[in-house]
Amino acid sequence: MRRVVVTGLGTVSPLACGVEETWTRLLAGQSAARPLVHFDASDLPCRIGCVPPKGDGSGGTYNPDDWMEPKEQRKVDEFIVYAMSAATQALRDASWKPETYEKQTTTGVMIGSGIGGIGGIYDGSITLHEKGPRRLSPFFIPGRLANLASGYVSIEHGLKGPNHSVVTACSTGAHAIGDAARIVALGDAEVMLAGGTESAVNRVGIAGFCACRALSTSYNDTPEKASRPYDKGRDGFVMGEGAAVVVVEALDHALARGAKIYAEIVGYGMSGDAFHITSPSEDGDGAYRCMAAALKRAGMAAADIDYINAHGTSTPLGDEIELRAIERLLGAHGSKVSMSSTKSAVGHLLGAAGALEAIFSILAIRDGVAPPTLNLDNPSVETSIDLVPHVARKRKIDVALSNSFGFGGTNASLIFRRYQ
Amino acid sequence: MSDVAERVKKIVVEHLGVEADKVVASANFIDDLGADSLDTVELVMAFEEEFNVEIPDDAAETIVTVGDAVKFLEKNATA
Numbered sequence A: 001m002r003r004v005v006v007t008g009l010g011t012v013s014p015l016a017c018g019v020e021e022t023w024t025r026l027l028a029g030q031s032a033a034r035p036l037v038h039f040d041a042s043d044l045p046c047r048i049g050c051v052p053p054k055g056d057g058s059g060g061t062y063n064p065d066d067w068m069e070p071k072e073q074r075k076v077d078e079f080i081v082y083a084m085s086a087a088t089q090a091l092r093d094a095s096w097k098p099e100t101y102e103k104q105t106t107t108g109v110m111i112g113s114g115i116g117g118i119g120g121i122y123d124g125s126i127t128l129h130e131k132g133p134r135r136l137s138p139f140f141i142p143g144r145l146a147n148l149a150s151g152y153v154s155i156e157h158g159l160k161g162p163n164h165s166v167v168t169a170c171s172t173g174a175h176a177i178g179d180a181a182r183i184v185a186l187g188d189a190e191v192m193l194a195g196g197t198e199s200a201v202n203r204v205g206i207a208g209f210c211a212c213r214a215l216s217t218s219y220n221d222t223p224e225k226a227s228r229p230y231d232k233g234r235d236g237f238v239m240g241e242g243a244a245v246v247v248v249e250a251l252d253h254a255l256a257r258g259a260k261i262y263a264e265i266v267g268y269g270m271s272g273d274a275f276h277i278t279s280p281s282e283d284g285d286g287a288y289r290c291m292a293a294a295l296k297r298a299g300m301a302a303a304d305i306d307y308i309n310a311h312g313t314s315t316p317l318g319d320e321i322e323l324r325a326i327e328r329l330l331g332a333h334g335s336k337v338s339m340s341s342t343k344s345a346v347g348h349l350l351g352a353a354g355a356l357e358a359i360f361s362i363l364a365i366r367d368g369v370a371p372p373t374l375n376l377d378n379p380s381v382e383t384s385i386d387l388v389p390h391v392a393r394k395r396k397i398d399v400a401l402s403n404s405f406g407f408g409g410t411n412a413s414l415i416f417r418r419y420q
Numbered sequence B: 001m002s003d004v005a006e007r008v009k010k011i012v013v014e015h016l017g018v019e020a021d022k023v024v025a026s027a028n029f030i031d032d033l034g035a036d037s038l039d040t041v042e043l044v045m046a047f048e049e050e051f052n053v054e055i056p057d058d059a060a061e062t063i064v065t066v067g068d069a070v071k072f073l074e075k076n077a078t079a
Helices: A019-027 A078-093 A101-105 A118-131 A148-157 A169-185 A203-211 A251-256 A285-298 A318-336 A350-367 B003-016 B037-051 B066-076
Strands: A004-012 A107-112 A191-198 A242-250 A263-272 A307-309 A338-340 A399-406 A410-417
Touching (some): A004 A169, A118 A203, A169 A350, A169 A399, A350 A410
Antiparallel strands (some): A263 A410
């Protein structure tokens, strides 16, 4: 199998539109959680969320018109516009502009979404109910399908290689990057745009996650305090939305064109819990096997890991189960590892989470710094692992592992290594 | 320009994102204004809504230019 590297990054995150702006704010300990004001949340138990800051595009704000024609935006849900922005940023960052037939046919797209256009499906259902089938837009279906993020991005940039999409709930972004890396490693493409996108911070999305008791409800007046992984006061996750896309490229291809190389993708593991639709298996065995599989694929030992970007959603059950699985994996090496949950700052971006956290893991390697876990005032458990409370920590990071676990018991782990 | 023509023009500009001066009677939605087959379906829906009229599929197929739309709607509009 061929070696595979990451050569470009792009994001519309709740902290900012743009990778460097997002990273700077993350390291500074900023929280993106805010009261929800763009729809009526007054009767919902959770009234907070993390949404990209809209503006004219300057100062890290997100201006959808910079990334997609307004007349096209009208036809699609926001998750597609987010994906267009993140993908275009990533291609520019990688200086990859496939214009010949050969370059286009060897460049593919694998951008997933946990849910797809749930907001638009809700609106369309109301139109159907109130006005009948003749009033349903011809763009109702193509503007909501989860794989249409990949579709729109491929059309915009003329990418004619493999066109695929992942739908594995909160593991989507990690699975997309791992699967894309395999497509490149096997030689089915030279370059893949891979990642995740989500826009479910709307009335039906928040109400739905409230119904399964997944969201934080005790911090509506202090939203920036709500996402607090590992802390005694945690009571559920804070939902976020946005997109993150990376350029995954064959090492030989990247070297031949003199591309900037961020990191190598060395490990990818997958597992299933076969336990419960929303709860992780109590023994953490699914998480453990997933990380162990990634290590095996990387040909590495647990002692090689420097930094872990945890799934750590800030739910009462999940955080500790993951932590115990990681302690089991690391053994005595645990005391030498730093692990943070960046969901404490950006919230849980569902299908985009794994991709955004992959970017954070890659930048942690690039800059030798572990981003912080915000709001970790009183850890609910003792551990020898450094959970990077409150402030970022400068340290040696050559190898980073990123975990993502999704509803349905679907798990994915990625391992990135400093390229040398 | 008639009132109907003005309203048609506004809808076409909004839905297809084209310059207003390109929306002339002879302009073909697909060949001249960049619409695709789904855009034309949506345009017909927008005309139905604006003019409170039902445009059956066989009639919709005959509306290929801005002028066709204006002519049909001047004859059939109820709003």
